[in-house]
Amino acid sequence: MCIVTFHHQEHPKYKLIVASNRDEFYERPTAQADFWNDHPSILAGRDLKEYGTWLGITKQGRIAILTNYRDLASERDDRKSRGQLVNQFLMENDEPYHLFEELQSNKSQYNGFNLIAGTVDELYHYGNNEAKITPITSGAHSISNGPLLASWPKTMKAKEMMQQYVRNHDEIYIDDLFEQLNNRELALDEYLPNTGIDLPLERNLSSIFIDKVENYGTRTSTIILVTHDNDVTFVERTFNQGAYSDERQFTFSI
Numbered sequence: 001m002c003i004v005t006f007h008h009q010e011h012p013k014y015k016l017i018v019a020s021n022r023d024e025f026y027e028r029p030t031a032q033a034d035f036w037n038d039h040p041s042i043l044a045g046r047d048l049k050e051y052g053t054w055l056g057i058t059k060q061g062r063i064a065i066l067t068n069y070r071d072l073a074s075e076r077d078d079r080k081s082r083g084q085l086v087n088q089f090l091m092e093n094d095e096p097y098h099l100f101e102e103l104q105s106n107k108s109q110y111n112g113f114n115l116i117a118g119t120v121d122e123l124y125h126y127g128n129n130e131a132k133i134t135p136i137t138s139g140a141h142s143i144s145n146g147p148l149l150a151s152w153p154k155t156m157k158a159k160e161m162m163q164q165y166v167r168n169h170d171e172i173y174i175d176d177l178f179e180q181l182n183n184r185e186l187a188l189d190e191y192l193p194n195t196g197i198d199l200p201l202e203r204n205l206s207s208i209f210i211d212k213v214e215n216y217g218t219r220t221s222t223i224i225l226v227t228h229d230n231d232v233t234f235v236e237r238t239f240n241q242g243a244y245s246d247e248r249q250f251t252f253s254i
Contacts, residue, residue: 002054002067003208004116005142005158005180007166008123016120017166018224019158019177020065022054023210023217026241030219033236033248042090043234043250045220052083055222056090057234061120061254063224064089069112069129070145070195082113089117100126100133107131114143120226120254140166146193153187154208174223174235181221183208211242218242230254 004020011017022045024030029048036042044056057063064086085103092099096118103115107128114127116136123136125148134148142159144152161180166172187206195202204212211217218239225233234250 003142003144003154003158004055004065004067005140005155005162006065006116006123007140007162008136009138011166011172012170013227014172014225015228016063016224016226017162017172017177018055018063018065018222019162019181020055020222020224021181021209021218022220022222023205024219025216026219027215032238032246033220033222033234033250035250039091043252044086044090045222045236047081047083050081050083051087052081053086053090054083056086057120057224057232058090059252059254061226061230062090062096062118063120063123064115064117066116067114067143068145069114069127070197071112071129072196075111079111080109082110085110085113085115086117089115096122096124097133100124103128104131104133114145114148116143120230120232139163146195150193152193152206153191154206157183157185158208172225174225174233177223178221178235178237181209181223184211186212209242226254 002022007017031046033045041059042056044053046053055065066086112129116125118124125134140159140163142155144155184207192202209218221237223235231253237247238245
């Protein structure tokens with residue numbers, strides 16, 4: 001489970017601002033963000049079980065971000081790894097919209113997912129539960145483990161924090177965005193979504209940063225800033241059971 005909040009095309013300095021938390025079982029092996037040896041243009045972390053990723057950007061300006069869709073009743077173990085979808089979008093040279101059209105015909109091969117992908121200039125959303133390709137409009141957006149427009153407390157809070165911050169700051173500061181991603185406030189029970197899991201777990205998954213679930217929680221927080229001149233700043237912070245562990249920062253030009 002993850003959350004990604006992003007602001008697109010409405011800031012005087014940055015065409016794209018991304019703030020994302022990756023939530024995963026602590027035992028799942030993961031490589032920190034880096035340029036991949038086998039695909040040197042890709043900057044991303046890596047799941048070392050299935051060798052996919054949840055978020056990445058390339059030196060050519062392609063970007064893809066994945067969240068799982070929480071629908072445990074429909075999950076099957078024999079389906080393909082969803083992280084490979086991000087790999088595909090980052091590795092291909094075809095137009096992103098055409099790749100989404102191909103994915104439409106293969107959507108049943110994967111458990112539920114949301115995929116935000118495209119270029120730093122033009123983004124699309126596709127969720128195989130909604131089965132609809134949606135261009136991303138300018139402004140602030142936030143998505144977690146439900147539909148793109150779902151009014152979950154955590155996504156509404158994250159979107160509002162991002163929106164207000166961007167409106168009030170001509171310069172965007174990395175630490176301020178990480179502070180937003182570190183929000184650990186749980187939602188009130190009456191506002192929780194009903195995704196088929198029991199109430200205590202739903203409650204403990206309702207914060208932007210997750211640290212109250214046994215053996216599971218926020219593993220990485222990532223900020224991506226892309227200026228209108230196509231200068232990219234990528235910062236990843238890793239966490240161990242809720243405690244800060246490490247930071248990696250990369251800068252390059254598209």
